[in-house]
Amino acid sequence: MKIIDISRPFMAGMPTWPGxxxxxxxxxWPKAESGSVNVGKVTMSIHTGTHVDAPFHFDDDGRKIAELPLDLYIGEARVVELAGRSSIGPEDFSQVDLEGVERLLLKTLSWRDPHQFPSTICHLRADLPVFLAKKGIRLIGVDxxxxxxxDSKELAAHHGLHQHDIHILEGLLLDHVEPGDYELIALPLPLVEADxxxxRAILRGS
Ligand SMILES: N[C@@H](CC(=O)c1ccccc1NC=O)C(=O)O
Ligand SMILES: [Zn+2]
Ligand SMILES: [Zn+2]
Incomplete structure (x- = not known):
């Protein structure tokens, strides 16, 4: 089985949300000081690189990340390419088969320079969540x-997806992935209080 890494590398200078x-x-705590080991420390925003949002990110009463079921983040997933658009709505799926799909990964190719935070991206329109929910989608991933x-403050797509019980995986790297069916593994850490x-998101395919 081939493993395809669809995670963005965590490194100094990587793009983050402005501010x-x-x-x-x-x-x-370097080995020279500790006498035996190098001990590292990481500081970062949760919404850096490839990550999942918990409902608490945009809803004070929403569930925290460690409360979400892990089966969302492991299992069959379909990668669909919808490039060259400024937004995506139900009409964009007229030629796309979503039969039996629970995890949908959208290859928009709209984050062109991976070294810089984008100035605009392809977003999901407010009428998409109900459409996806009717198809049985439980997890949506975007690149x-x-x-x-x-620049949205209302976060219509975040709230709409949440209302329809569709969970959110963001910042995937899908440039090198052929559209099709794979096994997805993208497990969140058990950060008890986190948004x-x-x-580490990977796809397994033959
Ligand atoms: N909703 C975005 C994050 C987001 O909006 C954000 C993240 C960090 C700092 C500011 C943000 N939004 C500011 O308006 C996300 O889920 O990644
Ligand atoms: Zn996020
Ligand atoms: Zn988000």
């Missing part, structure tokens, strides 16, 4: 930092 905590790793426009978690 948000930059990613920082430091060997906080951009958000399912909403970057989301970074994930």
């Amino acid at each position: 948000d905590t930059p990613f920082h790793y430091v060997v906080n 951009v930092p958000s399912v909403d426009p970057l 989301g978690s970074p994930v």
